[in-house]
Amino acid sequence: MTRYEYGGDEFIFVELSEEMTLQANFKAKAITEELRKRDLTGIVDICPGNASYMIRFMPEDIHPDELIELLKQLEEEVSWKEMTIQSRIVDVPIFFDDPWTHEVLMRFRDNHQDPESTDLDYAARINGYDSKEELIKAMTDAPYLVSMIGFVPGLPWCYQMVPQDRQIEVPKYVRPRTFTPERAFGFGGAFAVIYPVEGAGGYQLFGTAAAPIFENEQKNKDFKDEITFPRQGDIFRYRSITREEYDEIREKVEAGQFEYLIKDFSYKPQDVLEDPDAFSEDVIRRLYK
Amino acid sequence: MIKVIQPGLQTTVQDLGRIGHYEVGMPPSGAMDTYALKVSNLLVGNDEDAAGLEITYMGPKLKFEADTLIAITGGEIPPKINDEPAGMWETLSVKAGDVLSFDFVKSGARAYLAVQGGIDVPEIMGSRSTYTLIGIGGLEGRALKEDDELKIASDKNVNVKAGRKIDEDLIPKYSKEHDIRVVMGLCSYRLTEESKDEFLSTEWQVTPDANRVGYRFKGAKMDFVEREQPFGAGSDPSNVTDQGYPIGSIQIPGGIEPIALLNDAVTGGGYVTVATIISTDLDRMAQVKSGEKVKFVAVDIEESLKARKEMKDKLDEIRKQLA
Amino acid sequence: MMSNSIKVMAPIPGVFYRRPSPDEDVYVNEGDEVKEGDIIGLVEVMKSFHELKAEASGVIDAFKVEDEGMLEAGQEIAVINQK
Known part of the structure; x- marks a missing residue:
């Protein structure tokens, strides 16, 4: 049952599903895109979420109850399975088990559910993998849908495009850390994220992204138009890299010469839902062809 | 200069x-x-x-x-x-x-x-x-x-x-005890009825952890309706599948110490939100200091719109006086 | 000899600390001599620390707030007896 809720006098929050599903995510995308097309006066922000979405509006222009009626109508009408999603497939290099997140996760061991272990070893164990290497392989074999952006500017929530029984799921830290390094690759619930800037955080720490996803100075090509890189609906392939490749990428980034490997790609939700494995293979083939 | x-x-x-x-x-x-x-x-x-x-x-x-x-x-x-x-x-x-x-x-x-x-x-x-x-x-x-x-x-x-x-x-007057109006909702279905009542009857104390990102409060422990946690949400009963947080929304990580998110808020995350401060009262939240007391008063959407209209009228009156 | 007492007031609300960090000694004890500008404690608010400085030289007569106690703005923290 969809819940339509007031968020004070300026927000409507719509929870399509309590659990994370690709269906709910695609539906939220379809409804919010349709609303965007209508270009109504008084709509300030349209924020598609993981299994929900949120609208900020000016009640002088549109009464919240009128907006809720419209959103209910859109939920009935949109044919989300057949919509075409204009997307980008992106190669996102990650240095797993790196020294920087390792130092931090050891420093905050008391905040963790398993102080004797490391985040990678713990996550491998509770997800039934024999080693952290196997976990890393599972995390990098199939691509992820960027299902929501937020927390801080540009942070992508990424949901792996595999059947639910193969989804990796981990708890958040028992008590959040007061520090997370910039570009840390984390995992919480069923979501992988990259922290754009350093700050507090509660996700398990597995590695560090070599390239930025937020760049205030806008010196690299992918940041010329916007200071944040990820877009909702993007498909990210996390690729495990060595220290050598990490250092090479860092040099390019510092020199303003880094550019993500990106392929434009359009697909329909039903392509993913019907055969996620075939979809993943297709995505990876297109990315590196 | x-x-x-x-x-x-x-x-x-x-x-x-x-x-x-x-x-x-x-x-x-x-x-x-x-x-x-x-x-x-x-x-x-x-x-x-x-x-x-x-x-x-x-x-x-x-x-x-x-x-x-x-x-x-x-x-x-x-x-x-x-x-x-x-x-x-x-x-x-x-x-x-x-x-x-x-x-x-x-x-x-x-x-x-x-x-x-x-x-x-x-x-x-x-x-x-x-x-x-x-x-x-x-x-x-x-x-x-x-x-x-x-x-x-x-x-x-x-x-x-x-x-x-x-x-x-x-000219507003600021005291040390504040009634802040909220619209209950968002994921308030997660709170037990007792905790919903207690949320509104508690005199919350503002902790030193209160800045432009948000204000953290102390005062009571909130309980959640028992459920099997939905897929993707995380294991704590206060976790939800990560979602957007409205400005002014109040979340309760772990059921302890609610946090009201303000102007420099984190825009989303996986903690349950149970109410939203109405826009006029965000101005009043800005004048609350660490150590002071806050009571959350539930209003319905029409009351929040009325408060909003009164604020507009006040500013119109000021424009007239200064014209 | 006339002595003049100066009250040190909290300029901001927050948590009062008498030591720079939990495992270090207090900045000053009651009865210690301080010079104008010496740090006598910290107030923590909004995740930042504000140094409290002696407004006059003299002897710390008494602290009026417990270490790690909550302060209101304008609250009396300590008394300094000027010589």
Whole structure:
């Protein structure tokens, strides 16, 4: 049952599903895109979420109850399975088990559910993998849908495009850390994220992204138009890299010469839902062809 | 030009915020007490959304390098010009070389300083507001420091004279106990009925962990309706599948110490939200200090819209008085 | 000899600390001599620390707030007896 809720006098929050599903995510995308097309006066922000979405509006222009009626109508009408999603497939290099997140996760061991272990070893164990290497392989074999952006500017929530029984799921830290390094690759619930800037955080720490996803100075090509890189609906392939490749990428980034490997790609939700494995293979083939 | 002799505890350049970028995780920032910033701007003849200074708890010491008009509104942090007490909520004239300083805060938490023409810093994504977390807006994306120099803009401005005031009854009074109105909802279905009642009957104390990102409260432990946690949400009963957080929403990580998210809020995450502070009362939240008491009072959507209308009428009245 | 006492007031609300960090000694004890500008404690608010300085030289007569106690703005923290 969809819940339509007031968020004070300026927000409507719509929870399509309590659990994370690709269906709910695609539906939220379809409804919010349709609303965007209508270009109504008084709509300030349209924020598609993981299994929900949120609208900020000016009640002088549109009464919240009128907006809720419209959103209910859109939920009935949109044919989300057949919509075409204009997307980008992106190669996102990650240095797993790196020294920087390792130092931090050891420093905050008391905040963790398993102080004797490391985040990678713990996550491998509770997800039934024999080693952290196997976990890393599972995390990098199939691509992820960027299902929501937020927390801080540009942070992508990424949901792996595999059947639910193969989804990796981990708890958040028992008590959040007061520090997370910039570009840390984390995992919480069923979501992988990259922290754009350093700050507090509660996700398990597995590695560090070599390239930025937020760049205030806008010196690299992918940041010329916007200071944040990820877009909702993007498909990210996390690729495990060595220290050598990490250092090479860092040099390019510092020199303003880094550019993500990106392929434009359009697909329909039903392509993913019907055969996620075939979809993943297709995505990876297109990315590196 | 204004020279910063002492910066105060946290003094930032703010206008009415960076609106319309919530989707990429960009909070609005902007003045926490919008009423106070608007009135200070109107008093010096600025557009109400011009950039001014938000002063928190402890005022800065500023030296003006040119004659201008200023106005100070908001929380009572008594201003002094060349060590002589000066009025709040009125148009003041300052001369080149004058030094503005402040006494200890008497009531409220944040004062606003408007300068004729507005503070001149680059607009980032449509706003001059400071957002310190990622270092954008304002002066180099940070709070003021000793020896900073602030340029004065020549934004659209009508000519006004010093000595203008607004009626006493349009000046808010700030006490140490605050009734803050909320609309219950979002994921309040997660709370037990007892906890919903307790949420509204508890006198919450504001902890020292209270800033532009959010205010954390102490007072009671909240219980959640038992359920098998949905896939993707995380294992704690206070976890939900990560979702958007409205400005003013109140979340309760772990069922302890609720957090009200404010202007520099994180825009989303996986903690259960149970209510949202109505927009007019966000201005009042801005004037709540650490250690003070807050009670959340539930109102329905029509009451929140009525409060909003009253606030608009008040500002219209001020515009009329100052015209 | 006349002695003049100066009250040190909290300029901001927050948590009062008498030591720079939990495992270090207090800045000053009651009965200690301080010079104007010496740090006598910290107030923590909004995740930042504000140094409290002696406003006059003299001897710390008494602290009026417990270490790690909550402060209101304008609250009396300590008394310094000037010589």
